[in-house]
Structures are given as C-alpha cells and as structure tokens.
Amino acid sequence: MSMLIDIKYAFRLLFKAPKFTAMTLGVLVGGLSISLYTFSFLYTMVYKPLPIPEAQTAKAITVKFDGNYNLITGYEFSSVKESVTSFSEFGVYDNRSIRLSVEASGKDISGSYVQSGFFEFSRTKPILGRTIQTQDTQVGAAPVALISYDVWQSELNGDENVLSKSLMLNGVITDVIGVMPAGYLFPNTSKVWLPLSDSVFNTAAQLSESYHAYGRLNLDTTIEQAELELGQAINQVYQQNVKLYNLPEFEKGAKLMSFQSAQTNGQGGIVFVFLNGISWLILLLACINVGNLLLARTIERQKETAIRAALGATTARLVSQLMWEGIIISSVGGVLSLLLVGAALDYTEIAFHSWVPGGGSFWWHWGMDLETLLMGIAFIFVTILLSAFLPAWRSARQDINATLRDGTRGAQSKKAGRISRILVTSQVFLVATLMLIGSVSAYISHKFINLEMGDNYTDVMSARMTIPESKYPEPEQQLALFQLLKERMEQHPNIVGVVANDWRPQLTVTLEGRDYPSEESKPKIDTITVIGETSTVGINLVAGRQFTHLDKLGNRKTAMISQSMAKRYWPGESPLEKSFQVKIDNKNEKVFVVGVVTDRLNPSTMFSRLDSADEVYLSGLQFISSFQIVYYRILPTTQNAEEIFYQAMFDTDRSIEMTYSVQLASKNRHMMRDSMGLMSNVTFGTGFFALLLAMVGIYGLTANSVAQRTHEVGIRRAVGASDKNITQMFLKQGARQLIIGLGLAVILFALISFGFHKFTEEIFPVYLYFVIATTVVIGLSVIVMLAIFAPTKRAVKMEPSMALRYE
Structure with a gap:
C-alpha cells in the first residue's frame, strides 16, 4: 500500500512539472536510443548467429603468419586433410563473381565454388534437386550448378521444371541440378554454387592458389587443440617447401573463428567495442544528466527527508519515496527508446539492402530481435540504477543531524554543493572527450570526401582478374x-x-x-x-x-x-x-x-x-x-x-578468374565517399547531441545550485556586494570545475592521439591535434560559462528583499 502511495505521489510531481518531465524524457530517450541502435547495428554485422542449423559449431579456418590472417592454399589443404583428426568435417571453397549471360548482355552474381559435403556442413538440403557430389568435382565432369531461391524466381520465373534448364554461367552452358531454400546464401552472399574441381589440388606448392576453409570440431576436441594440430601440420608442409621454392621464411599457425569474425579478419570485435564504448559514454552522459536533474529535485527535499528519517522512516521507505520519479521516467523513456530504435532498424533494413549490392552478408537483417530487446532492458535497468536509485540512496543515507544543521533557509549545504561540483566536472570531462574524438573522426571523413586523387576515372571500367x-x-x-x-x-x-x-x-x-x-x-x-x-x-x-x-x-x-x-x-x-x-x-x-x-x-x-x-x-x-x-x-x-x-x-x-564484378572504376570510390559522408554526419550528430546533453545537465545543475544560494545572494547584495562581484564569484567557481574537466579530457585525448598518430604512420600533421583540442576547449568553455552565467544573471536581478524571503 505504501509503495502505491509513493508511485501516485511521483506521478503527481511529474505532472505538476511538465517542462521538467519532457526535458528529462528527451535527454534519456536520446541517450538510450543512440546506445541501443549502435549495439544492435554492430551486433548484427559482427556477432549475429548464422541462420543455419548448428551454426554455433561451424568455424571458419584461417592460416596465421607474418602477423596476418590468410587463406589456406590448395596444396596445404590436400597435404593435411587426411592427417588432421580434430575435425569431423573439413573442406574448402572459393568465393567468386559469376557471370550470368542473357542474350547480348548479362549480370554478375555472387557465387562459390564448393566441394562435396559443403551443403551437408551447413545442414541445409535443397528444396529441389540435389547438391554437388564427388562426381561433379572430378576433372572432365559435366558443368552443373545449384542456384538460390532468388535466382530461381528472378531468372527462371520459378519454373517447376528448373532441373531440366540450363544457364550460361561464365560463358559455359551449365545444367541446374538443384535449388536452395529462400534466404540461404551460405557462406556469405552466394546465389550460385559451382563444383570446385579436384584439379586445383594437383598444383605445386609455389603455384597453389588460396581458398577459404571451414570445419566442425569433434565433440571431444577444443578449439585450442584443433588450432595447434592444424597449425603444426600446415607449418610442417610449408617448411618443407621454403628452401625448395625459395619461399619467405616464417612460421605458420592456424586460427579458428566464427564466419562473422572471419569476414573482418578478426577485427570486427575491436570496432564493436570502440563504437559501443562511445555510444555507452553518451548513455552514461544521459544518465548523469537525468540523475542530476532528479538529484536537484531530491536535494530540494533533503530537509524534508531528514525530518522523515528523524521521525522513524526506514532507509528503504525513503529510497522508495525518492526514486519512483526516476523509475517512472526511466521506464517510460526505455519503452519510447525501444519503439524508436525498432523503427530505425526497420528503416536500416530497407535502406541498407537497397544501397549495398546483394544486400551484404546473409545474416545481416536488422530489426527488433531478442538480443536488442534484452540489451534494451539491461540499459533500462542501468539507467534506473544510475539515474534513480543512486541519487535516492545517497540522499536517504544522509547524516540527519548534519543536514538539519547544514544550510539555513534558502541556502545550499556543503555536501550538496560538493556533489553538484563533481557532477558538473564529470559532465565536462565526458562531453569534451566525446567532442575531441568526434572531431578527429569528422576530420578524417571530411578529408576523405574531398580528396584530390590525381587520376580520372570518368567513363572508365575496371575488372580484377587472375590468370x-x-x-x-x-x-x-x-x-x-x-x-x-x-x-x-x-x-x-x-x-x-x-x-x-x-x-x-x-x-x-x-x-x-x-x-x-x-x-x-x-x-x-x-x-x-x-x-x-x-x-x-x-x-x-x-x-x-x-x-x-x-x-x-x-x-x-x-x-x-x-x-x-x-x-x-x-x-x-x-x-x-x-x-x-x-x-x-x-x-x-x-x-x-x-x-x-x-x-x-x-x-x-x-x-x-x-x-x-x-x-x-x-x-x-x-x-x-x-x-x-x-x-x-x-x-x-x-x-x-x-x-x-x-x-x-x-x-x-x-x-580466367574474376575477383570482383566488372564495374565503373569510380563506383567503389563513390561508395566509400558516401560511407565516409554518412560517418561524418553521424559523428557530427552524435557530438551535437552530446553537447546538447551537457548544456542541459550543466544548466540544470547550475540553476539549481544558484537557486539554493538565492538567500546568500540576497544577503551579499544587502551588505553592498555589486552584481558584477556576485556574478564573477559564480563564474570563478564554475571555471574551476571547467578547468579540471577539460584538463582530464585533454590529457586522455593526448594519449589517444599519440597512439593514433603512430598507428596511422603520421598521416596527419601534429598541429592538427593541437588545433582540434584548442577549438573544442574554447568552444566548450564558452558554452559552459554561458550555462553558468544565465541562471546567475537571473538571480542577481532579483530584489534583495525577495531574495531574503526566497525558499
């Protein structure tokens, strides 16, 4: 019953202050939405499970040497496949662009050359016909192909007699032997599958080409054991040929990873952590702002809370009374964020698949999935903890006697003032860090978009080929x-x-x-x-x-x-x-x-x-x-x-093998520039939102602090202090917090810049980092000081008699 009373009271307070409620919800929804969308977008690209049976046991195999992840050669595969015992399934495939000719024109289709057992590895059967078998990969075998459901519908109009049809693939009349289910594009974006001829494994070591490898471990074998066994076997084969064919001298090893990680050479996790780290900083900034605004209201009721505690109210009851406002705002903001992110992900699905040829990897499907929903719930709980529980718990565990002694009517307590200063400093540090990192990212994007390349690709076609x-x-x-x-x-x-x-x-x-x-x-x-x-x-x-x-x-x-x-x-x-x-x-x-x-x-x-x-x-x-x-x-x-x-x-x-489709030479460059433009817009948007959060939070804290010191302002004016002296006092106090926050952010930025400068082989001049740091420091200083100046100016304009009676 007492909890219901607390909830009704919290709703009453929120409805009585609609501007405060709307501003707090806006801050929270923005922070939650950015963090949740970033997580869902990157999770789909890097970690989302493959939509095939037993996907968790399917591993991509790479060969590690010279500090890089590389493909296995056909010679290495044929030499070790019989001796390696760690895998229950082990094979290779080759991704290629396949030319489908239709009369005088045609189109390029993403495809793969595969061995027998490839489709069994993916645990997927064709809806029509059969898969590629051993006899199809033998030298001199008739040309055959499996096609995707999409190719069946678009090129053959869903003809039920498809198994009696032929297609002109890479200039060869090829019989269709099967159709795979809708949505099946394994291993990545393939829509046509052709046999990988056994002849590719009969070449000498120095001439052997490289192929993607896959495997599934035995039940009693760990990933580490499989990597060790396979790596030693490949390295032994390689070392036997180093002197024979004058190959570069280095040690080879094996690395097993998911197909999603293999797509980015194991670097996807770094990008995932980095970008999510930035988005979580924004969420933290939003939580701090919401917590600040709620804390300001809690501080206003601090003496009331102390009196309740003195009369026997328990800490649990006091926390409940104080935190329900935050719980309601966090919950409503979380639901609104989930709805907003769901709509944004649906739009992303449509836009991305229309922008990227072939739609990208076949597990790239954005929407409100279970992982996004669970992460959204986790974010909401974190928000409740930071924005509602901690401020309420902190206020409820106050020293009753100190609170009743500290601060007279209309004055701010020392403890409340110290918390306010720490929070302002924290906000300055976070937003300065985000703006500094965002400025470098924005500069990179702008630089790339406006590059003068020194060549001319107008009316030029490009083709990548291998003899x-x-x-x-x-x-x-x-x-x-x-x-x-x-x-x-x-x-x-x-x-x-x-x-x-x-x-x-x-x-x-x-x-x-x-x-x-x-x-x-x-x-x-x-x-x-x-x-x-x-x-x-x-x-x-x-x-x-x-x-x-x-x-x-x-x-x-x-x-x-x-x-x-x-x-x-x-x-x-x-x-x-x-x-x-x-x-x-x-x-x-x-x-x-x-x-x-x-x-x-x-x-x-x-x-x-x-x-x-x-x-x-x-x-x-x-x-x-x-x-x-x-x-x-x-x-x-x-x-x-x-x-x-x-x-x-x-x-x-x-x-002749085609690595990519024949296309306008300028196409990739324009696509990369469009991507950089999007990144630049996102960076500026994120930085602007972070700056907006900082302004709201710092203004709210400063306004509350000044309001609590209105009585003090009235006394100072009554004893002869000028408006200028009072304003300067508040600005000096704010400047100290600003200097500390900016100083910490600049030190962190200097460390990051040093690492980035070395990593990029000094592609940017050193002075650029100083210019960015100086610009951010000056710009943020002006904004913060204005956020402090505005409520101070309003307080000093109040008549001394009114200020002395201010509660």
Missing part, C-alpha cells in the same frame, strides 16, 4: 594470354584505351651513388607494374616517354616515376636515364628512368598531400604478374560496357 597459374605456370605464358585479351578488347570500336596494373606497396628503393646506414633507412616507395598507357586513367606524361612493346623481357629494365619522386631525389635536374634499384620478389632489380608522370594518391598516402605520394611504375612486360586490375576507357554513349570485357575474356580463356 590461373596451374594452367599457365610460366610468366611468359601468362603474359601472352593477357596480351591476347588486351588486343581483343582494343579491337572494340567503343574502347578508347586499355591499361592494366598490379600494385605492390612500399618496396625498398636504393638510389645510385647514395650511402644508407642500414636496409631500414632506404626509402620505401609504392610500385605499380603497368601494361599499356597510364594516361588511360588520367595519369599523364610530364617528361620522357611511356612504356612501349620494347620494354619487355630480355631488354634493359625501365621505369617511370612520379613528379614528386623526381623533385625529391633529383631536384633541379632531369631524372631521365637515372638508375636505381627496386627490391621486388626478394631481388634487387636495376631500372632506368624513361618517363615522369603526374602525381596521384594511393592507399599508402590516402590522407596526405598529392605531392607526398612517390610512385615507381615498372613495365608489366618485364615484371609479370598473374593478377591484374584492368582499366578500359569507353565512349560516353557505350551500352553494356561490362560485356566488352566478358566477351573478350570468354573468347580468350574461360578459366
């Missing part, structure tokens, strides 16, 4: 095949130019006639092998010449360099015919400069100036690579431009 080394083991064979492909492309009337390159980052360069104290002191310069003219993608010749057919194997090795490199190492003189050495494939190759081209940015110097990106261009006819990124410029009116490449490729050799 199968198992079929063409000799570099000369690979080059001949690519030259034939390039010639067929150039014969098309709508092709303006074709160029191919392979980027090799940070190769060691030794300049002639210069002494270097160590190998580490030599410059590291990004190097690109080129077949064709760089002007195709807007990298224009400044001096000398482009590569020609004479820059081939057996002739003098040649290079082109960027303008920045020419000015840096040969200032005031022509670099043409100068020579230097490039360490490529563990061998120092002497090259002669035959041309200078315009500067451009590349991934190693993405956030630097255009002239800071030195580059070396080597002739792809002399340094041959089986992997090439092909760029071809087309006439603006060209229709089905991607078909030009596919037709030339199918006419040359259908075994």
